[in-house]
Amino acid sequence: MDVSKILEANKKKLALPSPFPDKEDTLSYDLAIKAASDNMPVSIGTNFVDSMKTIKVLTRDNLQLLTNHIFDLPKDGSVFILPPRSEVLPRALAPPKPKKPTKWEKFAQEKGIKKRTRMERNVLDKSTGQFTPRFGMKAKRVEDDWLMVDKMNAKYEEGEDPFLVAKQGRKERVAENAKKAKQNTFRAERGTPAASKRKTDIMHSLSAAKLGTASQGLFDAKIANEPAQKSHKRRHFQENFSKGGQSAERDAQAKILGKVLKRTAKK
Amino acid sequence: MAKGNPKGGKKGSKVAFESEPIEGEKLALVGASSTAGALASELLKDMAALKTPHVHKLGKKANLRPFEDIEVIQEISRKKNISLFMTAATTKKRGHTITLGRTFEHEALDMVELAVVKAPDSEGSYYPYPGFHYMSTDDVCATKKDADTAWDLSFKPFFIFQGDWTNHNDLALTRNLLIDMFRGHDRQDQLDPTSIEHTPVVVCTALDEDRFNIQVQKMAFTKSTGTQPFVKNNLAGFAVEFTIARAQWAEPAKRKAACKKAINIIDKLGKNKSKDGLGQTVARLYHVSQDVMEVNRRQFRGTKRSKVDGTEEREGKRPHTDE
Numbered sequence: 001m002d003v004s005k006i007l008e009a010n011k012k013k014l015a016l017p018s019p020f021p022d023k024e025d026t027l028s029y030d031l032a033i034k035a036a037s038d039n040m041p042v043s044i045g046t047n048f049v050d051s052m053k054t055i056k057v058l059t060r061d062n063l064q065l066l067t068n069h070i071f072d073l074p075k076d077g078s079v080f081i082l083p084p085r086s087e088v089l090p091r092a093l094a095p096p097k098p099k100k101p102t103k104w105e106k107f108a109q110e111k112g113i114k115k116r117t118r119m120e121r122n123v124l125d126k127s128t129g130q131f132t133p134r135f136g137m138k139a140k141r142v143e144d145d146w147l148m149v150d151k152m153n154a155k156y157e158e159g160e161d162p163f164l165v166a167k168q169g170r171k172e173r174v175a176e177n178a179k180k181a182k183q184n185t186f187r188a189e190r191g192t193p194a195a196s197k198r199k200t201d202i203m204h205s206l207s208a209a210k211l212g213t214a215s216q217g218l219f220d221a222k223i224a225n226e227p228a229q230k231s232h233k234r235r236h237f238q239e240n241f242s243k244g245g246q247s248a249e250r251d252a253q254a255k256i257l258g259k260v261l262k263r264t265a266k267k
Numbered sequence: 268m269a270k271g272n273p274k275g276g277k278k279g280s281k282v283a284f285e286s287e288p289i290e291g292e293k294l295a296l297v298g299a300s301s302t303a304g305a306l307a308s309e310l311l312k313d314m315a316a317l318k319t320p321h322v323h324k325l326g327k328k329a330n331l332r333p334f335e336d337i338e339v340i341q342e343i344s345r346k347k348n349i350s351l352f353m354t355a356a357t358t359k360k361r362g363h364t365i366t367l368g369r370t371f372e373h374e375a376l377d378m379v380e381l382a383v384v385k386a387p388d389s390e391g392s393y394y395p396y397p398g399f400h401y402m403s404t405d406d407v408c409a410t411k412k413d414a415d416t417a418w419d420l421s422f423k424p425f426f427i428f429q430g431d432w433t434n435h436n437d438l439a440l441t442r443n444l445l446i447d448m449f450r451g452h453d454r455q456d457q458l459d460p461t462s463i464e465h466t467p468v469v470v471c472t473a474l475d476e477d478r479f480n481i482q483v484q485k486m487a488f489t490k491s492t493g494t495q496p497f498v499k500n501n502l503a504g505f506a507v508e509f510t511i512a513r514a515q516w517a518e519p520a521k522r523k524a525a526c527k528k529a530i531n532i533i534d535k536l537g538k539n540k541s542k543d544g545l546g547q548t549v550a551r552l553y554h555v556s557q558d559v560m561e562v563n564r565r566q567f568r569g570t571k572r573s574k575v576d577g578t579e580e581r582e583g584k585r586p587h588t589d590e
Contacts, residue, residue: 016497033446034450036426039432042430051472059427059500071494079457085453094371095286
């Protein structure tokens with residue numbers, strides 16, 4: 001039996017260095033930041049050149065240990081997956097305030113629904129047990145595919161135009177989704193300044209609209225919880241005989257005079 | 268985020284930077300003060316090279332002096348969302364110094380001034396800055412091949428900490444700051460093995476309770492007897508010995524606030540819900556504690572409590588014959 005080749009290969013192998021240094025592995029690692037810490041105190045003098053030599057030798061072993069730990073990590077294809085960070089490091093900005101989950105997010109979390117990241121090209125056909133393309137040449141197609149009717153709402157009566165039925169269905173669903181999306185934004189903004197701003201905007205538009213009618217909206221249909229309107233007068237005139245009597249009227253006139261004089265004085 | 272000033276004008280409005288649950292790369296503001304000498308400037312350049320390209324460089328005119336006037340740095344941080352800074356200065360008192368620091372919410376969190384160690388006269392001159400424990404990247408690379416010293420700017424460094432970095436507060440916080448300064452970001456959770464030989468290694472060796480050596484090395488892999496490669500290390504960048512001249516560390520409350528993690532509200536199952544060992548969701552119904560005796564229930568003869576001690580209450584009107 002010719003073992004010389006095996007012996008030679010082994011000889012070559014033995015000539016290779018060992019990836020395990022002599023020192024004991026007492027290092028602490030945080031592979032998320034690719035760091036290794038060797039707490040063993042180092043005895044290095046004050047001479048720079050000598051210290052550099054000592055550091056080089058010490059570092060080689062520590063780097064070897066770090067590399068060994070990295071090569072022990074789980075792999076995803078050709079890359080290593082790093083574990084989560086253990087070192088406590090401060091952030092640059094405070095973390096964002098957690099947003100209230102939307103109705104869908106809550107439902108998805110309860111049911112364990114995860115967003116589909118990528119569709120596979122081939123799909124398992126349950127009847128045959130084979131993988132066929134999802135679309136394209138050899139794909140398995142639905143029976144009435146030539147009709148191209150919406151999968152969701154393919155119900156139509158005799159004599160009805162299925163395309164019109166599908167189109168109507170789509171319109172309804174779009175409107176429904178838009179309504180739901182609007183409700184979602186309102187639900188999410190409940191309590192925030194955006195919601196109160198929306199309310200005041202609506203109130204301002206309402207009062208402006210009321211002013212457009214001759215009666216200041218006196219006969220308009222009222223919205224629920226609408227605040228009572230203060231005045232239904234379009235034009236306000238002062239009383240002929242003012243409440244406070246002559247003194248009140250005099251004071252009011254003096255005030256106006258004062259403003260006019262102030263303005264002319266400024267000029 | 269407010270955009271645009273309602274009053275108009277040049278200044279515009281405060282554009283707050285939106286925070287993310289997992290942060291990306293932290294930028295560093297790099298600039299020397301007007302007092303920085305040749306050594307300090309070159310050292311700053313060498314250290315900034317480890318952070319490139321996530322660096323915002325300013326010239327000497329900007330005169331960045333964190334300990335004297337931190338507001339300048341904070342203002343830049345606010346405008347450009349830069350949370351780390353690195354400055355150089357030269358003073359008679361402390362010599363050539365590099366100041367490293369970081370901010371939280373655009374306010375200074377930590378800063379430390381590291382002074383380059385002066386060589387004792389007995390050591391003789393050491394090129395090209397005789398009298399200082401510093402070898403610049405140019406010096407190191409002058410006698411080596413480009414392949415041995417060049418590193419890829421897109422790879423963030425490895426860290427090796429040697430010696431005792433934990434027992435002294437200043438040193439421990441400096442270590443934390445050094446990591447924060449040169450590391451990548453949390454979104455990178457993969458490591459390509461082919462990149463390791465092109466990645467710089469920042470080697471920090473604690474020599475004393477306030478003195479340490481920091482240098483940049485590179486790894487070279489060769490075949491070994493095992494599956495892991497055999498590592499050979501080489502000096503690939505600057506090497507310098509620092510002492511901690513002065514430091515300003517954050518208050519514990521501020522540090523706690525800065526280290527808070529983002530809460531992912533969707534991850535929480537909700538109140539009173541938990542998962543048992545089998546992965547089934549177990550929920551706890553809130554109920555006031557029930558006293559079996561007080562609760563309204565059908566009462567059977569045996570469960571009835573006696574009104575007066577010693578006597579038994581009996582259903583029905585049959586005379587008691589057991590006595």
